[in-house]
Amino acid sequence: MSLEVENLRVYYQTLHGDVKALDGASFSIADGEIMGLAGESGCGKSTLGYSLIRLTSRMKYVEGCVMLDGIEMPVWDGEKMNAFRYKRVSIIPQYAMSALNPTRKIGKMTADLLAAHDVSYKEILPELKRRLDLVELSHDVLNMYPIELSGGMKQRMVMVLSTLLNPSLLIADEITSALDVSTQKAVAEMLVEFRNQQIVKSIMFVTHDISILYQIADSILVMYAGKLAEKAPTEVIINCPRHPYTQLLISSLPEVGVKHAERQLKGIPGSPPLLLDPPTGCRFRDRCPAAHHRCLEEPPFVEVEDGHFVACWLEVDSHA
Amino acid sequence: MRRYFGRKLAIYTLTFVLAVTIDWLIPRFMPGDPVRVMLARAGLKAEASATMYTYYTQAFGLDLPIWQQYLNFWNALLHGDLGTSLWLFPTPVLKVITRAVPYDIFLLLPSILLSWWTGNKFGAYAARSKRLDNTILPVGYILTATPYMWLGILLAWALGIAAGLFPISGAYSYALRPAFTWTFIKSLLEHWFLPFASLFLVMFGGWAIGMRNMIIYELEAEYSHYLEALGAPRSLVRKYAFRNAILPQLTGLALQLGVIVAGALATEIVFSYPGIGYLILQAIQNQDYFLLQGCFLFIIIGVLLANFVIDIVYVLVDPRTRTGMQGEAA
Amino acid sequence: MTATLKAQAPPLTALKKNETLYFALRNNKLRIGLAVVLIFVVLAIIGPQLTDNAPLAYVGPPAQPPSADFWFGTTTFGQDVFAQFVHGLGATFLVGVVGGGLGTLLGVLIGFVAGYEGGIIDELLNMLTNIVLVIPTLAVLLILAAYLEVRSILLESLFIGIFAWPWAARAIRAQTFSLRAREFVDLARLSGMNSLKIIFREIAPNMMSYLFMTFILQFGGAILTAATLDFIGLGPTNAISLGLMMNNAVLWSALHLGMWWWFIPPGLAIMAIVGALYVMDVGLDEVFNPKLREM
Numbered sequence: 010m011s012l013e014v015e016n017l018r019v020y021y022q023t024l025h026g027d028v029k030a031l032d033g034a035s036f037s038i039a040d041g042e043i044m045g046l047a048g049e050s051g052c053g054k055s056t057l058g059y060s061l062i063r064l065t066s067r068m069k070y071v072e073g074c075v076m077l078d079g080i081e082m083p084v085w086d087g088e089k090m091n092a093f094r095y096k097r098v099s100i101i102p103q104y105a106m107s108a109l110n111p112t113r114k115i116g117k118m119t120a121d122l123l124a125a126h127d128v129s130y131k132e133i134l135p136e137l138k139r140r141l142d143l144v145e146l147s148h149d150v151l152n153m154y155p156i157e158l159s160g161g162m163k164q165r166m167v168m169v170l171s172t173l174l175n176p177s178l179l180i181a182d183e184i185t186s187a188l189d190v191s192t193q194k195a196v197a198e199m200l201v202e203f204r205n206q207q208i209v210k211s212i213m214f215v216t217h218d219i220s221i222l223y224q225i226a227d228s229i230l231v232m233y234a235g236k237l238a239e240k241a242p243t244e245v246i247i248n249c250p251r252h253p254y255t256q257l258l259i260s261s262l263p264e265v266g267v268k269h270a271e272r273q274l275k276g277i278p279g280s281p282p283l284l285l286d287p288p289t290g291c292r293f294r295d296r297c298p299a300a301h302h303r304c305l306e307e308p309p310f311v312e313v314e315d316g317h318f319v320a321c322w323l324e325v326d327s328h329a
Numbered sequence: 330m331r332r333y334f335g336r337k338l339a340i341y342t343l344t345f346v347l348a349v350t351i352d353w354l355i356p357r358f359m360p361g362d363p364v365r366v367m368l369a370r371a372g373l374k375a376e377a378s379a380t381m382y383t384y385y386t387q388a389f390g391l392d393l394p395i396w397q398q399y400l401n402f403w404n405a406l407l408h409g410d411l412g413t414s415l416w417l418f419p420t421p422v423l424k425v426i427t428r429a430v431p432y433d434i435f436l437l438l439p440s441i442l443l444s445w446w447t448g449n450k451f452g453a454y455a456a457r458s459k460r461l462d463n464t465i466l467p468v469g470y471i472l473t474a475t476p477y478m479w480l481g482i483l484l485a486w487a488l489g490i491a492a493g494l495f496p497i498s499g500a501y502s503y504a505l506r507p508a509f510t511w512t513f514i515k516s517l518l519e520h521w522f523l524p525f526a527s528l529f530l531v532m533f534g535g536w537a538i539g540m541r542n543m544i545i546y547e548l549e550a551e552y553s554h555y556l557e558a559l560g561a562p563r564s565l566v567r568k569y570a571f572r573n574a575i576l577p578q579l580t581g582l583a584l585q586l587g588v589i590v591a592g593a594l595a596t597e598i599v600f601s602y603p604g605i606g607y608l609i610l611q612a613i614q615n616q617d618y619f620l621l622q623g624c625f626l627f628i629i630i631g632v633l634l635a636n637f638v639i640d641i642v643y644v645l646v647d648p649r650t651r652t653g654m655q656g657e658a659a
Numbered sequence: 660m661t662a663t664l665k666a667q668a669p670p671l672t673a674l675k676k677n678e679t680l681y682f683a684l685r686n687n688k689l690r691i692g693l694a695v696v697l698i699f700v701v702l703a704i705i706g707p708q709l710t711d712n713a714p715l716a717y718v719g720p721p722a723q724p725p726s727a728d729f730w731f732g733t734t735t736f737g738q739d740v741f742a743q744f745v746h747g748l749g750a751t752f753l754v755g756v757v758g759g760g761l762g763t764l765l766g767v768l769i770g771f772v773a774g775y776e777g778g779i780i781d782e783l784l785n786m787l788t789n790i791v792l793v794i795p796t797l798a799v800l801l802i803l804a805a806y807l808e809v810r811s812i813l814l815e816s817l818f819i820g821i822f823a824w825p826w827a828a829r830a831i832r833a834q835t836f837s838l839r840a841r842e843f844v845d846l847a848r849l850s851g852m853n854s855l856k857i858i859f860r861e862i863a864p865n866m867m868s869y870l871f872m873t874f875i876l877q878f879g880g881a882i883l884t885a886a887t888l889d890f891i892g893l894g895p896t897n898a899i900s901l902g903l904m905m906n907n908a909v910l911w912s913a914l915h916l917g918m919w920w921w922f923i924p925p926g927l928a929i930m931a932i933v934g935a936l937y938v939m940d941v942g943l944d945e946v947f948n949p950k951l952r953e954m
Contacts, residue, residue: 024681063558094560108555110569112576112648122556125565154648171559340786348793467938474879474934476886479905479926486914486922497914538937594797595887599909610891613801621801632793 012038012061012178012211017073019060027069029284030056032235034073035310036318038178038211043204045222045243046215047258048232051281055103057232058180058215060084062100078177095126099176099209103183105167109155116151119170128174140169140208144199161192168199172208179209183216197225219262223247228316231255234281234292237310241317251319253297291322299323334641341637348629352622353402411626416617426605426623432500433604436521436597437589440528445582448536453571455537456544465537472534478595481527485599488523495523498601524600528593532585539581543574576647583639589631682946689942695935699928703752706745714743714899725920732920735911743899744924750900751882751929754816758881761820763874766827773828774835775854775862781832788825796822800893812895815888819881826880827873834869838862868947872940879936886929901925 015035021028031053038044046054056068061084064070070085077097083089102108110118119137120130138148144165155163164184172179181200185193203209214226222229223243230240231254239252250256257277264272279296282288288295294304303322310320319325365382386392393401405412411422448469455465489497496502502516547553547570556566594606601607605624612620683689712718719729721737731740773784800818804810838844847857888894889902890909908914908922 063554065554091560091562094558096560100558102551102555102558104551104555107551110552110556110573112573113569121565121569122559122561125561156648167555340782340789344786344789344793347790351794466941467934470937470941471930471934474883474932474937475930476883476890476902476926478887478890479922479929482905482909482914482922482926486917486919490914490917595890598891609797613892625797629793636789 011040011076011078012213013074013076014061015074015076017057017060017075018071019056019064019073020069020071021056021067022069023067023285026285029235029287031060032284032287034232034237036230036237036240038213040210041204042227043201043212043214043225044240045219045226045229046213046232047217047219047222047229048238049217049281051234051284052232053235053284054215054217054232055182056235058100058182058213061178061213062094062098062180063087063090095122095171095176096174097176098178098180099171099174100180100182101168101171101184103186105164105184106160106187108167109163111155114152114154115166119151119173122170123173126174133173137169137173140173143202143206144169161188164188164196165199168196168203172203175208177210179203179212181212181214185216185218185221193221194224197221201225219247219258231258234287235284236292236307237318237320238293239317239319239321240310245317251313251317251324252321253299253323254293257298291320333644337637337640341633345629345633348633349403349406349626350399352625352629353399406626411623412619414617414620414623416612416615416620422620422623425608425620426627429603429605429608430627432602433589433593433606436524436602436604437528437593438586440525440532441582441585441589444529444532445536445578445585448533449540449575449578451533452537452540452542453544453567453574455541456548456570457567462541466541469534469537469541472530473538475531475534476595477527477531477593478599480531481524481596481599484523484527496520497523500603520600520602524593524596524602527596527599536578536581540574540578543577544570547571547573576643579646580639580643583642584635586635683943686942686946688938689946692935692937692939692942695931696939699748699932700752702745703748706748707742710739710742710745712739712742714738714746722916722918724918731924732918734907734921735913735916735918740904740921740924743904744901744928747899747901747904747925748928750812750895750898751885751932753812754819754885754900755878755882755932757813757816758819758823758885759874759878761817762823762877762881763827763870765820765824766873766877767831767870769824770828770831771835771862774832775857777836784828788828791822792825794822797891797893800888804893810894810896812898812900815885815895816881819884819888823877823880823884827877830873831866831869834866835862838865868943872943872947875936875940875943879933882929882933901929 014037017031017034018029019031021030034053034057046057048054059065060068060070061075061082064084064087073084075082075084077093082093082098109115113121116130123130123133137151141148141150146162146165146169150158150162150166158166168184179200185196188196200212200214204212214222216222219229226243228240228242229246231238231246231252233254239246239250239255241250246255247259250259254277257275261274261276263274277296282292282295290305290307291297291300294300297304301322303326306322308320308322308325310318311325312318313324409423411426414420414422414425417425451465452469455462455469485497488494496519498520500517500520501507501513502520505513505516507513544567548566550570550573553566553570556569593604594609596602597604597606598610605627609621609624611617612624715738717737718739719733719737721733721735723729723733723737725732729739729741731744734740734743769784769788773781773788796818799822803814803818807814844857844861847861852860885894885900886902886905889900890906892906894900894903894906902925904925905922908918913919913921
């Protein structure tokens with residue numbers, strides 16, 4: 010599978026104007042790649058995740074091209090996207106705990122959903138049971154109501170359900186954000202297992218938690234204020250990031266074993282710009298220690314070395 | 330589960346006893362003497378009146394101490410004896426009421442069921458598009474805001490008197506006697522239509538509005554969004570939303586059915602339709618306290634039964650209430 | 660250098676404060692509903708000034724259709740229907756405000772306490788609610804009617820309020836239940852605030868919109884109930900109301916005599932006012948609940 014996104018812009022319609030939440034994203038995900046999508050709250054990562062499968066009522070598609078496996082996905086058309094949803098692209102939402110219809114037995118709901126996609130529940134049942142074993146859920150859950158399951162069980166059920174038809178691309182939207190650390194580990198490992206067993210081809214893991222990405226992601230895409238900042242293989246991002254924002258982000262992570270007395274945590278002073286009327290040029294320039302006059306013009310997102318993209322004049326200029 | 334119902338049953342019984350007691354107190358609180366009122370109608374001579382007075386007071390047990398009257402009342406109640414009507418003396422109250430009940434059922438059962446069914450369907454349609462919503466919503470609200478008796482009056486005047494299409498009083502033509510003939514049935518239906526229509530229209534509005542609000546709420550729920558994200562067609566999402574939205578509507582339906590016995594007071598008055606509602610009015614006008622008491626008793630029982638049935642139905646139908654029974658976490 | 664690069668901070672805070680008002684003024688349902696209600700309010704206030712006739716006085720030829728002298732015609736006794744109408748409007752609004760207000764007040768108090776305290780207090784209050792619901796209000800009203808020779812509109816309003824609160828109480832209780840489980844309430848409890856304070860300082864402000872909407876529904880409901888009571892003949896004895904007008908009309912064969920000007924206006928007015936109130940309620944729901952707003 011491969012995902013190619015070109016200049017995707019999705020804005021939010023509000024009373025005060027358009028919030029430019031996702032303002033020109035171009036990147037690609039290769040077959041079998043787990044790409045982490047990281048950034049602080051409000052940077053546009055969830056918007057990016059959702060725009061690839063279902064635009065909510067407030068979202069407005071502005072422009073951009075999304076190609077999945079060489080076919081263009083009509084992300085702006087809710088009806089036409091149904092042909093792609095679930096079978097080619099699927100999502101594990103952030104609200105997995107309340108994603109299941111409370112008045113329908115889980116098995117019944119699955120059967121209804123599958124029937125809508127012309128898949129026979131009976132035929133897929135053995136595979137479904139195998140998947141339940143994979144996530145350590147008893148087969149009995151199919152006969153239960155969502156309210157009879159614990160939060161963790163519901164999350165795992167949603168994971169199974171979302172990947173049942175082996176989508177090419179799985180979008181995991183902040184699925185570990187509300188979990189305790191050990192469950193986070195279990196869920197993250199399950200995702201990797203899904204990819205390894207070819208249940209899903211590639212995964213886009215949206216989160217603000219870089220440490221989890223370090224554990225499971227092949228590459229990381231860092232976003233800031235609606236724009237892409239840097240994309241590179243995980244090792245590179247963690248050990249030798251090039252974008253000033255990424256550098257500050259990595260250095261602000263606490264390290265195990267290091268005490269506060271020895272080394273103080275550096276944060277990034279300031280806060281991201283409001284995207285209703287974003288500043289011209291590089292959106293990070295107000296907080297960037299390396300900002301200079303070039304930064305008044307927006308830097309392009311270019312490949313500075315193999316598989317490593319940065320949007321910063323320091324890198325672009327030195328590379329050029 | 331058993332604890333839950335056991336507790337509910339206990340509460341209902343307690344409520345029943347309290348409500349019935351209050352009901353029993355009604356004639357006792359009325360100024361004036363019911364027996365005297367009844368006798369005044371008979372227009373007897375003074376001494377005959379005095380003898381009759383003692384006789385009837387004893388007959389009605391009104392000379393006994395209060396607590397004994399209370400116990401006698403419960404005793405009679407549990408034997409199905411609701412006393413004797415003053416206005417239609419010597420007909421027992423129960424007989425008077427049971428004569429009226431079939432008319433209420435005939436009038437209210439179809440109007441409640443039909444309005445529930447169509448109202449819910451229309452309410453669900455309203456959630457499909459903004460345009461439909463903007464037409465159905467005001468209509469629904471206007472209908473539900475219409476006072477029953479006014480719509481009855483309007484229909485009676487417009488279709489009954491002005492257009493002369495339907496009769497406007499009684500359950501059947503006064504010239505006929507109940508019989509299984511076509512003439513009688515035709516007359517029955519003619520007299521039934523206008524009260525039915527006025528009830529149906531107002532109730533329809535209420536259900537449509539209720540359903541519309543519930544469906545909109547359900548369509549915005551997270552499970553709806555999840556289904557949509559997984560490519561479920563609009564019809565499936567709507568079907569699930571409808572099934573969830575209809576649960577509270579079921580509660581409403583059970584409640585309405587439960588109070589069928591209360592009759593449709595205002596409508597029956599307008600059309601002089603001989604249901605319990607009309608009976609109550611006549612009891613008031615004729616100061617027949619025992620009949621009133623009996624009618625209210627009927628209503629109390631009906632309401633409590635309906636509530637109890639709702640509780641059972643809801644537990645069976647909505648899995649969410651089953652955990653709620655295990656007590657609320659503080 | 661950084662000074663010039665500093666991003667502008669758009670003045671959104673000013674807009675946010677008035678956001679509710681902004682939406683409120685824009686919402687069509689709210690505007691139309693409010694307009695209709697206000698029209699009738701104005702009519703109720705200045706109406707009596709427009710006519711010299713007292714509502715119950717015999718001032719003209721009986722059973723006259725609307726004319727220049729009598730805008731709404733006359734009754735079978737020669738009373739001015741328009742005079743009755745505008746005075747009746749006032750009575751209707753009074754009942755709505757007092758009856759609806761009392762019903763809301765009682766419902767809110769009981770609903771809050773039941774929802775917040777839970778446990779045995781909740782059970783007891785629930786039972787109280789059920790009893791009040793089950794008591795045939797007609798029965799109590801009959802007793803009152805028999806005892807009191809003269810009944811006023813105020814009495815009727817109080818009576819309606821005392822029996823209308825269970826519906827409000829149920830709704831408020833459900834809302835309180837869900838709010839009470841929220842974190843800010845836990846915080847308040849941890850800090851040692853007593854229950855009543857928590858209810859009024861933490862929960863109530865979050866339910867302001869809900870309370871307002873409850874009042875509007877109670878207002879409409881009170882008007883409808885009063886109309887029915889008046890129609891049965893259990894209404895006020897010393898005043899005229901819209902329900903009483905309809906009662907009289909039916910009693911004196913207005914139907915058969917085709918005196919539509921007597922019974923159509925009162926019912927129409929009630930339908931319009933209560934309908935407008937309900938539509939306002941929907942509008943308010945949209946204003947307060949951003950998810951429902953039409954963009």
